[in-house]
Amino acid sequence: MTPHEASQGHGPHQAAVDRANAALQTHTLTEGWRDSPSQTLGRVLADLLHWCDDTQRDFDAALARARRQHAAEGNGSPGRPPESGGGESP
Numbered sequence: 001m002t003p004h005e006a007s008q009g010h011g012p013h014q015a016a017v018d019r020a021n022a023a024l025q026t027h028t029l030t031e032g033w034r035d036s037p038s039q040t041l042g043r044v045l046a047d048l049l050h051w052c053d054d055t056q057r058d059f060d061a062a063l064a065r066a067r068r069q070h071a072a073e074g075n076g077s078p079g080r081p082p083e084s085g086g087g088e089s090p
Contacts, residue, residue, distance in 0.1 A: 012073060013073065013074065016073070023044070024037070024040060024041070024044065027040065027043070027044050027047075028040060
């Protein structure tokens with residue numbers, strides 16, 4: 001079953017989680033899991049920083065936009081308030 005098929009019938013939050021899981025699984029196929037999923041996430045973020053450097057993209061601006069999008073979509077965790085944009089510029 002593909003990640004797209006797995007997300008059918010779920011809400012937007014679950015579809016986003018499914019896409020993130022698929023991306024992390026793809027990364028771990030080439031890099032392997034580190035000692036923990038948190039270390040794998042750190043490696044993915046470091047790789048994205050390198051990609052931003054090479055393609056002259058602004059990682060911090062993209063992260064700020066992603067945080068605003070996440071807050072607007074809600075985070076799917078009851079009792080946990082969404083993160084604020086904090087006045088970050090796009």
